[in-house]
Amino acid sequence: MANSYVAYVGLKEINGPLVVLDNVSNAFYDEMVEIKLENGSSRMGRIVEIQGRRVVLQVFEGTKGLSLENTRTRFLGKPMEMPLSEDLLGRVFSGAGKPIDGLGDIFAESSADVNGKPLNPVSREYPRNYIRTGISAIDALMTLIRGQKLPIFSGSGLSHNKLAVQIVRQAQIADESGEDFAIVFAAMGVKNDVAEYFKKSFEETGVLSRVVMFLNLSNDPIIERILTPRCALAVAEYLAFEKNMHILVILTDMTSYAEAVREFSSSKGEIPGRKGFPGYLYSDLASIYERAGIINTAKGSVTQIPILTMPNDDITHPVPDLTGYITEGQIVLDRTLDQTGVYPSISVLPSLSRLMKDGIGEGFTRDDHADVSNQLFAAYAKVQDARALAQVIGEDELSDTDKSYMKFGALFEKHFVAQRPDENRTIEETLDLGWALLSTMPKTLLDRVSSDVLDKHYDPEKAALLK
Amino acid sequence: MNTVFGINGPVVKVRDTKAFSMMEMVYVGKKRLIGEIIGINSEETTIQVYESTTGLMPGEPVVGSGMPMSATLGPGILANIFDGIERPLKALEEVTGAFIAEGASVTTLDEVKKWDVTLTVKVGDTLEAGQIFATCPETPVIMHKCLVPPDISGEVTFIAPDGQYNILEKIAVIKSSDGTLHELHLAQKWPIKIPRPMKKRLAVSRPLITGQRIIDTIIPISKGGTAAIPGGFGTGKTMTQHQLAKWCDADIIVYIGCGERGNEMTQVLEEFTGLVDPKTGNALTDRTVLIANTSNMPVAAREASIYTGITLAEYYRDMGYHIAIMADSTSRWAEALREISGRLEEMPAEEGFPAYLPSRLSEFYERAGYVEALSDNEGSITIIGAVSPQGADFSEPVTQNTKRFVRCFWALDKNLAYARHYPAINWNDSYSEYVDELSEYYHDNVDINFMSYRQQIANILHEESKLMEIVKLIGSDVLPEDQKLVIEVAAVVRIGFLQQNAYHKDDTYVPLDKQFKMMNSILNLYDKCKQAVANGIPVTELTKSGVFDKVTKMKYDIPNDKPQLFNVLDTEVEEAIKSIKKE
Numbered sequence A: 001m002a003n004s005y006v007a008y009v010g011l012k013e014i015n016g017p018l019v020v021l022d023n024v025s026n027a028f029y030d031e032m033v034e035i036k037l038e039n040g041s042s043r044m045g046r047i048v049e050i051q052g053r054r055v056v057l058q059v060f061e062g063t064k065g066l067s068l069e070n071t072r073t074r075f076l077g078k079p080m081e082m083p084l085s086e087d088l089l090g091r092v093f094s095g096a097g098k099p100i101d102g103l104g105d106i107f108a109e110s111s112a113d114v115n116g117k118p119l120n121p122v123s124r125e126y127p128r129n130y131i132r133t134g135i136s137a138i139d140a141l142m143t144l145i146r147g148q149k150l151p152i153f154s155g156s157g158l159s160h161n162k163l164a165v166q167i168v169r170q171a172q173i174a175d176e177s178g179e180d181f182a183i184v185f186a187a188m189g190v191k192n193d194v195a196e197y198f199k200k201s202f203e204e205t206g207v208l209s210r211v212v213m214f215l216n217l218s219n220d221p222i223i224e225r226i227l228t229p230r231c232a233l234a235v236a237e238y239l240a241f242e243k244n245m246h247i248l249v250i251l252t253d254m255t256s257y258a259e260a261v262r263e264f265s266s267s268k269g270e271i272p273g274r275k276g277f278p279g280y281l282y283s284d285l286a287s288i289y290e291r292a293g294i295i296n297t298a299k300g301s302v303t304q305i306p307i308l309t310m311p312n313d314d315i316t317h318p319v320p321d322l323t324g325y326i327t328e329g330q331i332v333l334d335r336t337l338d339q340t341g342v343y344p345s346i347s348v349l350p351s352l353s354r355l356m357k358d359g360i361g362e363g364f365t366r367d368d369h370a371d372v373s374n375q376l377f378a379a380y381a382k383v384q385d386a387r388a389l390a391q392v393i394g395e396d397e398l399s400d401t402d403k404s405y406m407k408f409g410a411l412f413e414k415h416f417v418a419q420r421p422d423e424n425r426t427i428e429e430t431l432d433l434g435w436a437l438l439s440t441m442p443k444t445l446l447d448r449v450s451s452d453v454l455d456k457h458y459d460p461e462k463a464a465l466l467k
Numbered sequence B: 001m002n003t004v005f006g007i008n009g010p011v012v013k014v015r016d017t018k019a020f021s022m023m024e025m026v027y028v029g030k031k032r033l034i035g036e037i038i039g040i041n042s043e044e045t046t047i048q049v050y051e052s053t054t055g056l057m058p059g060e061p062v063v064g065s066g067m068p069m070s071a072t073l074g075p076g077i078l079a080n081i082f083d084g085i086e087r088p089l090k091a092l093e094e095v096t097g098a099f100i101a102e103g104a105s106v107t108t109l110d111e112v113k114k115w116d117v118t119l120t121v122k123v124g125d126t127l128e129a130g131q132i133f134a135t136c137p138e139t140p141v142i143m144h145k146c147l148v149p150p151d152i153s154g155e156v157t158f159i160a161p162d163g164q165y166n167i168l169e170k171i172a173v174i175k176s177s178d179g180t181l182h183e184l185h186l187a188q189k190w191p192i193k194i195p196r197p198m199k200k201r202l203a204v205s206r207p208l209i210t211g212q213r214i215i216d217t218i219i220p221i222s223k224g225g226t227a228a229i230p231g232g233f234g235t236g237k238t239m240t241q242h243q244l245a246k247w248c249d250a251d252i253i254v255y256i257g258c259g260e261r262g263n264e265m266t267q268v269l270e271e272f273t274g275l276v277d278p279k280t281g282n283a284l285t286d287r288t289v290l291i292a293n294t295s296n297m298p299v300a301a302r303e304a305s306i307y308t309g310i311t312l313a314e315y316y317r318d319m320g321y322h323i324a325i326m327a328d329s330t331s332r333w334a335e336a337l338r339e340i341s342g343r344l345e346e347m348p349a350e351e352g353f354p355a356y357l358p359s360r361l362s363e364f365y366e367r368a369g370y371v372e373a374l375s376d377n378e379g380s381i382t383i384i385g386a387v388s389p390q391g392a393d394f395s396e397p398v399t400q401n402t403k404r405f406v407r408c409f410w411a412l413d414k415n416l417a418y419a420r421h422y423p424a425i426n427w428n429d430s431y432s433e434y435v436d437e438l439s440e441y442y443h444d445n446v447d448i449n450f451m452s453y454r455q456q457i458a459n460i461l462h463e464e465s466k467l468m469e470i471v472k473l474i475g476s477d478v479l480p481e482d483q484k485l486v487i488e489v490a491a492v493v494r495i496g497f498l499q500q501n502a503y504h505k506d507d508t509y510v511p512l513d514k515q516f517k518m519m520n521s522i523l524n525l526y527d528k529c530k531q532a533v534a535n536g537i538p539v540t541e542l543t544k545s546g547v548f549d550k551v552t553k554m555k556y557d558i559p560n561d562k563p564q565l566f567n568v569l570d571t572e573v574e575e576a577i578k579s580i581k582k583e
Helices: A136-141 A160-170 A192-205 A222-241 A254-267 A281-289 A318-326 A335-339 A369-393 A400-417 A427-438 A451-457 A460-465 B089-096 B213-218 B237-247 B262-274 B299-318 B330-343 B357-365 B397-405 B414-418 B435-445 B450-474 B481-498 B512-534 B539-544 B547-552 B565-582
Strands: A007-009 A013-015 A018-021 A031-037 A042-051 A054-059 A071-079 A081-084 A092-094 A110-113 A152-154 A181-190 A211-217 A246-252 A301-309 A329-332 B002-008 B011-015 B024-028 B033-040 B044-049 B061-068 B070-073 B115-119 B132-137 B143-147 B154-159 B163-165 B172-175 B181-184 B188-191 B200-202 B226-230 B252-258 B288-293 B322-328 B369-372 B378-387
Touching: A031 A054, A081 A222, A110 A222, A136 A369, A136 A400, A136 A427, A152 A160, A152 A318, A160 A192, A160 A246, A160 A301, A181 A192, A181 A222, A181 A254, A192 A211, A211 A222, A222 A246, A222 A254, A222 A281, A222 A301, A246 A254, A254 A281, A254 A301, A254 A318, A281 A301, A281 A318, A281 B330, A301 A318, A318 A329, A369 A400, A369 A427, A369 B414, A369 B450, A400 A427, A427 A460, B002 B044, B024 B044, B033 B299, B044 B299, B061 B188, B070 B299, B188 B299, B213 B450, B213 B481, B213 B512, B226 B237, B226 B397, B237 B252, B237 B262, B237 B322, B237 B378, B252 B262, B252 B299, B252 B330, B262 B288, B288 B299, B299 B322, B299 B330, B299 B357, B299 B378, B330 B357, B330 B378, B330 B397, B357 B378, B357 B397, B378 B397, B435 B450, B450 B481, B450 B512, B481 B512, B481 B539, B481 B547, B512 B539, B512 B547, B512 B565, B539 B547, B539 B565, B547 B565
Parallel strands: A092 A211, A152 A301, A152 A329, A181 A211, A181 A246, A246 A301, B226 B378, B252 B288, B252 B322, B322 B378
Antiparallel strands: A007 A071, A013 A018, A018 A054, A031 A042, A031 A071, A042 A054, A042 B002, A081 A110, B002 B011, B002 B061, B011 B044, B024 B033, B024 B061, B033 B044, B070 B188, B115 B132, B115 B163, B132 B143, B154 B172, B172 B181, B200 B369, B369 B378
């Protein structure tokens, strides 16, 4: 492109992360630019609006130090691309995809537009293979499926990182050969300690050589944060669909990401929607989450576990709300459970896996899986009613039915939801435990299961062992 | 030549031109991206582009097509899957692979395939606009009827012999009164934002039978009606729509996946291909059209997808078919309006939505109806739109405005969904304005008592919700026996009747007469228990006898094809209650 040799000296306007250039020719929408400062440092940017010869740029590293005169802007003639190669495994990159581990540049085999392209629904394969995580609450009640996007809704101070690490450690992502999996980890606006915690855990698990890390820490430029998940997913798509690997993508923290989008939007002077977030936040989040899945021309898969912290633990906040509408379920963590010492503090009732119904049962997990999970959900919902009533009239005044729900609830949280961070339960253990817990209640309360299934699994003797 | 001046996401501007008209379809740039003119003033013409504008440069050409954004209508629509602007996704896959690239040019309908056409008119006949002039079997279950375009009429001057034709071949010629000759083909075009004309609207009188008990019995919808399904995430909007699409008794289903998940569309595709239609014995896809604009596809095409879908539906309605449209989700469509409105820097009304949101919503829902088509056939379009309220708050603008224009409201409830009570339609918050209009149908076709039973069931639920207020405060033990009984029977209604298992072979679809018999058995149970309670038998004894459980499980225990077992059940219940008395 002719433009790549032309440098434009100076800027017309600077506004937050945006700069305006005048009299530009041959620039195209979404084109990358490189801005060189007087002191020799350079920054990357992207065209976000064109009006004739007037061009608006978004500068990834921020506009600190830029003046109207001290810059030279070069148009690179290509959209934002991520260099791709299998050598990416084990490397660490900045949020904008630059290597920051001191191991030098990537020798790219190919490159891809970080924005990706929408996946044609007819080319998708419907996800059906379940991933065992060894965590009872997840495996039994909100089963993770290969190719799914299942976020963790958490709050500040809750154990979402610990849970994510446990999933990474225990999840059987790979096929039997064990070689064809990789983890893509994107940190957006998280604290340095958190990034270190993940890194250390990957090291301890021995998977560090199979992890591609993208780090945009909380003090890194905010515009770069908007690119971070896109770079990560470009890599994930490449490894999955061109190198046939099973990829688990961890994106944390999506709330920081959305706040970066909001900041960028407001500096562009866009009309804000709910809580100041731009009206297109849904489309924007979808352009990230929808990049999970399986396609019919490759053996690999992209499974996403985005983590987001709900501001003020509010699940109706726009970020968790819109996320829930796009992702295929959610794992919700609960502060009260956490405070009572239950790890993982998964709040069972609002948690859900939409793809579960087609990935469990005979041939996948066990034939009674759907029954036991439905009945556990239904019974635990009754527990909440009983507890609410007990708060008003006192536990002693409850009816026998409600008392047995109360007892079930306590045992369920203690034995089923809670488990050690290094405890890896098989699906049989998990489901049998579920039946044992249900058997603590009279048979008549188990109304979600047909009589013959109940006869087969109802076992008060086992239930008596639970204390 | 007109060229691109400004680019801002999907909004492209052209300067100083008078060449375009409002709503005209245009090709933008060297890649010939498809766009539509949405604003014209003396300085600037504004285009919304239905594909990604990455790589577009000022100075690239903009070419008009001379016609508004139109849908191609003809055989080959059914059993197909399109994107928001009616491009077939399978053909796109062949051109651009698994990921959709911009500017891919594919024809909407197969232009090579020959259809087995029978001409139904002869030279010299006079044809009115919208009349049928030929037929061809489109799928094993749907006969495609070729209609004279709604703006043409006259005398037939040429007619091709019966035989094999593709959609481009001339099969008839009409001479209109001013002497112009019009060639007729199997396919025609119609602008998606203009409703296709019809003779007149008819009153609605027939229910859309869905096999879902809470809908058919408690909150019914008529053929030609409109319904909204609002619900927060995870409450089962999509699941409910899938169930309706699979089981409702419409001839043709138009399923619009508007800004939803890609995997869901794949699921619909897979499931519908594998499912056998209970009515015809053929694959369900043979009477289904899918329109998929997933959430990561361009936002402007999302706006168009709703109109594309309804235009296809109107075309089949004009042939005399009954169509059900599932729009999942209209909120995403409203958000697409908001996004584009924002890019145009229009003055926002509520929550950033444009002020014309209510009028666009009402225009859409008004395209539903039971009509007499120009072809003299009766046809109908039923619209069932999912609404995804932000934060599950029903007071937000899309839900509120939708509520004004639909007559059936199936409110999904988070707490029911948490308890895995599906369909999670809240019986207290939902309503149907069609009950009166449909009562005659139920009266004549199911049972004289249907409506009165329905009312009794509704009363039990209503009574329960009042009692629960008390129970929440002081527990159920203090209630008098007759009220305790109401709570027990209401539980039977909720679990045994309203809750329905989509994965159970019998329970997934329940015919109306079984629904009626189930109500009958519940009311019989209530009646007998009431007598027993009046005779001094405590409710706990009744519970112990297992009668409530027995009736609750009837949905599984009694297969759909063995209604005679209901009599056995009723007798067993009576015996069981009697045997308590003897003790």
